[in-house]
Amino acid sequence: MVLLAVDRARIAAAARRVMARCDELARVSATSGGIERVYLSPEHARVNRLAAEWMREVGMTARQDAAGNQLGRMTPASGEVDAPALLLGSHLDTVPDAGRFDGIVGVLMALEVARLLRVPDDGPARAGLPFALEVIAFSDEEGTRFGKALLGSSAVGGTWNDDWWTLTDAEGTSLREAFLEFGLDPARVGEAARRPDELVGYLEAHIEQGPQLDRRGESLAVVSSIASARRFQVVVEGEARHAGGTPYDMRRDALLGASEATLAVERICRAEHHIIGTVGQLEAFPGAVNVVPGEARLSLDLRGEFDGERDRVWLSIERELDAIMGRRGLRWRAHEVHSAPAVFCAPLLQDVVREGILSTLPGGGDPAVLFSPAGHDGMAIGAITDVGMLFLRNPDGISHHPDEAVSAGDVARGIQALAEAVLQLAADR
Known part of the structure; x- marks a missing residue:
């Protein structure tokens, strides 16, 4: 059952916008001739400002949380301010000498889904859904600077460990010092934590960090679990x-x-x-x-x-x-x-992602189901809500490298599938 009534030209335009913005974010780097953005750096601040601007552009209210994650929120059709939210997103930080799609494409696709599902009216923009829609750009999935991955999502998941404050970067700057230099208050990091009753679930689109989809000649896959x-x-x-x-x-x-x-x-x-x-x-x-x-x-x-x-x-x-x-x-x-531990994607969220992918397959067929050997922010968010993931084909499977890639056509199919998954979840609720 296909619920999304959007013409292909609009989805293609959304995909072109994602690709252009991946290029724009690639220019925000601590190094020339490569891409490197680490936690609590000037580059982190710059991409957060860009993400906030794009969130407001689609009608979301934007804020940076107490751990440096950037969030946008759109209230549901009912206008209920405190309604629980479906969280969409990924991360904007990178490894050294990174590619331009790992994490980034998932944040930008989530913004395009919010644009597609927005219901314009005379007042503030609202999501035509029974729950609020939030987009999150996690601040430190990779752990490049302080050697500890998932710092941003751990704060949101309520599993921040105070022992981490003494972690240091290559220059000897502690995590606590970096927080203060960035303008964050270490004493308030707990405010980034979300309660389970505030969330409907978490959905993330990400390039596959392996060659399975490319070998199968398929664009998208349902993720069954994170290793x-x-x-x-x-x-x-x-x-x-x-x-x-x-x-x-x-x-x-x-x-x-x-x-x-x-x-x-x-x-x-x-x-x-x-x-x-x-x-x-x-x-x-x-x-x-x-x-x-x-x-x-x-x-x-x-x-x-x-x-x-x-x-x-x-x-x-x-x-x-x-x-x-x-x-x-x-x-x-x-x-x-x-x-x-392994994090298993919730059966319901696997089902809605599967339905979303099926909406992009006019000839039908069974979408690929893959487990993720790579870690993702969903590992930390799984502590507070159900998690689901969608993989996009990455030619040759290379990642964490300038040669990682995704096509505009696959991004378009991914946007359609993710938006359809959100609508399927709304229908189920």
Whole structure:
């Protein structure tokens, strides 16, 4: 059942506007020749001002919350000021040397959905819905500056941790100091938290950070869940000795043990369905060309569709590391630095997203259903309300890179699908 009565020309114009604004936001960067926008920076302030201007343009009231997230709100058809809201959005911060679509396209698509669903009248603009419509531009999904992801959405989800105030950036500026420099009051960060009764749910459109849609030749997908994740810092201890004078049978080379462990992570995870393990950092100490490494440190990022499978694979990796280090006369230890459970998209929101995608498929068919191995703000927002997500095709699947891409045609289909999903949810309620 298609509920959205909007001509294709209007949706195509909305998609062109999204693409142009992605280009405009790409010029707001701390670096020349690339894109980098981090939390509580001058660039963060600039994109918030732009987002606020675009929110007001579609008839929303705009405000920046106590954690630096930018929000726009449109009251429902009833005019009820305090009506619960459906939250749409994503994030505007980036990794270093970023692409121009990750997060950003979801915020801009949400604004176009608000434009499509606006009911003009003689008074303030209202959403033709039984609930309010809000668009949110989260301030720090990536965690680039302070090394802690989801700061903005954690504040909204009510899970802010005061231990984070002592986090520092590369220049030694603490999170608390950065708040003050940005014009925010650390003592009021709790005011960003939303109550469950204030929200109907959260819907996010995002480029797929993988190649599945591209391989299938499809534009859009329903997201079933956001992956669980665990991250570890692993230390391998051996013995540093002279490279020339130490025969192989006397070596306790920590770097070789860490290298074998890295290969074991790949072997174990490739044998498992939907478990992804990545060693992104590997360092040897003392790091001299003529010294057998006495210590090696490596990171491990472990992700899975289900918490239990992820944890079972970690136990397999632990056993393999015991065997590797035992053979080589080495010791090892691991410190867990991050743990997040899988977040499953609500069945109702999966259903309305599916209906939205079907509205873009004149020939019918079953939309793709994918789980997200990458993290998203919905992981934090899931603490207070139901979450749903829509993926857009990303040719070649590359992300967090200048080459990430999305087509205007797929953005148009995504806007239609997201607007239709909102209307389907309104009809259900």
